[in-house]
Amino acid sequence: MDRFATLNLFLRIVDRGSFTAAAADCGISRPVATAAIKTLEQRLGTRLLHRSTRHVRPTEEGATYYRRCVAILADLEDADRGASGAVAGLLRAHVIGRLARMILLPALPDFMTRHPALTVHLGEGERFVDLVREGVDCVVRAGSLSDSDMIVRPLGVMEEVTLASPTYLARHGMPASPDDLEGHQMIGFVSSRTGQPLPLEFTRGEEVIERSLPARLLVGGVDTYAEAARLGFGIVQVPRYGFADDLANGTLIEVLPDFPPMPTPVSVLYPSNRQLSPRVRVFVEWLVEIIGPRLCQNADERSYAGAKAR
Known part of the structure; x- marks a missing residue:
């Protein structure tokens, strides 16, 4: 594996807490992933990961290296985009099911035409998603949120x-x-x-x-x-x-149209411990562009803070 592929693999292992899951994300076998990290640790002369039968977590040196790698790879992705004008790679997003089918999918062809080198993995459902552990780049949720370790971008309120x-x-x-x-x-x-x-x-x-x-x-x-x-x-x-x-x-x-429910806020969330990658940035900008007008056009102007929680 080249150095950048190894860095990507290391980030996935830390995010997923698993060699097996990270290897699957990167399209390689578990033994190849293990060998690549062993070679990386030998080259750096330090142990990056604590390994156990159930979980993998970074050492203190590994956590520092992780933060540096996140910044380096995000800068590289920005540089590639600046040179080619294109956003490439795999974007993993998880969206409320009905919203995915009724709002996002009809508008998705235009988004993918704008970014032909981008592949979208769109999960759907109402369940809680652990973005870091599950390898998801961003998630669209309804309701008031309290995820302190996530960056929350309001998209609007729906009636x-x-x-x-x-x-x-x-x-x-x-x-x-x-x-x-x-x-x-x-x-x-x-x-x-x-x-x-x-x-x-x-x-x-x-x-x-x-x-x-x-x-x-x-x-x-x-x-x-x-x-x-x-x-x-x-x-x-x-x-x-x-x-x-x-x-x-x-x-x-x-029923009871004169006593309407509080509107529900809709937000997109992504991890705060990562520099926002170009592919996630363009997807979030697109969500802001389509969800406000199409989903929330009938909602009143009541504040986000006062809207209901799911």
């Missing part, structure tokens, strides 16, 4: 709406205010952060009202949540952008 099916409302009636929700049921959306179902949330002027209704069905995915609402299992609160067709054809009906 939320309270919905129920016609069959559900025929059985339980249409409430006129949050005070009329006694006897109603919600579908419990289980928070990936707390493991508990989120309460319904309503606003009355500046007041935020929470209601935890009985829930006989608990779900952890947005698509299941939406389909359960269509089948009449209970009341849900969801981003408005994904349910325009349901509202238009009457599959779902808006």
Whole structure:
């Protein structure tokens, strides 16, 4: 392996905490990775990594070398981009599933036309992602965030709406205010952060009202949540952008429109211990360009700080 490939491998090992995972990321075998790091340590005359059967972590010298390598490789990538005008390599991003399918994928051809040397690995889902351990460059999340070791770039806030099916409302009636929700049921959306179902949330002027209704069905995915609402299992609160067709054809009906939920912030996060690479920088800039206008165009101007957490 050449020196730059070895440096990339070393960074992946530290990030992933694993020779096996890092070797797979770099498209080489575990023995080749082990030999390359052994050669690097011999050349430097110092031990860079503590190895155990379960985990790999840098020594003090290895941590210092890691920080220097991050800066060097980021500078090299910037230099290559300056010379060629192109961003190259593999970008790993993880995005909320519905947002990925409805917003990002339709706009992705234009992004990839702009950057023909860039390959995008797009993961999707609602679960918590450990960017460093899983080798992900950036993640798009909804809700208020408390990841102190991440850089958070706000993308906007999306309008939320309270919905129920016609069959559900025929059985339980249409409430006129949050005070009329006694006897109603919600579908419990289980928070990936707390493991508990989120309460319904309503606003009355500046007041935020929470209601935890009985829930006989608990779900952890947005698509299941939406389909359960269509089948009449209970009341849900969801981003408005994904349910325009349901509202238009009457599959779902808006409930308590005069008491809307707080809007939900949408952000992109990336590790703070790394210099932002050109490929991540252009992807983040593209997210800012498309998500604000397309996802958040109907949201009001309430502050990020006041928006709900998932």
